[in-house]
Amino acid sequence: FVRTGLSREELIESCRAKPLFSDRTSLLEELTSLGDFEIQVILRNLDNATLTAALCGASGGVVTKFLANLADRILVFLCEDIENFKGGEKEIIAAQERVLELFHRIECGGSAEIE
Secondary structure, three states, rough: OOOOOHHHHHHHHHOOOOOOOOHOOOOOHHHOOOOOHHHHHHHHHOHHHHHHHHHHOHHHHHHHHHHHHHHHHHHHHHHHHOOOOOOHHHHHHHHHHHHHHHHHHHHHOOOOOOO
16 A cells, blocks of 8 residues: 555554544444445445545444455545545534445345435
8 A cells, every 4th residue: 555655454453443533423333243244235335425424433443344345445545535534523423324224224125225
């Protein structure tokens, strides 16, 4: 990773200690128990802006779970997007709610399309 100077593992590990944005942005914590396949299905159905905002508010455990399931190139870009995120709590919560809505639709066997 020329752009960051870190290996894939170092880049992911650097997010492990990330705290929640606030007490109200812990909506994705339940997703840490998901397997890689479920995380990958969620990732395939999310746009970059929603994923970035949602992960900005999440704990390091959630962030590393998602980052570990990304291709190298996307991983670098997403880490940069997270680092440069300018939104606030309201935007983060809205994005996290969209991720959870998507997860629950997938879990119930429904359509994974975000409306």
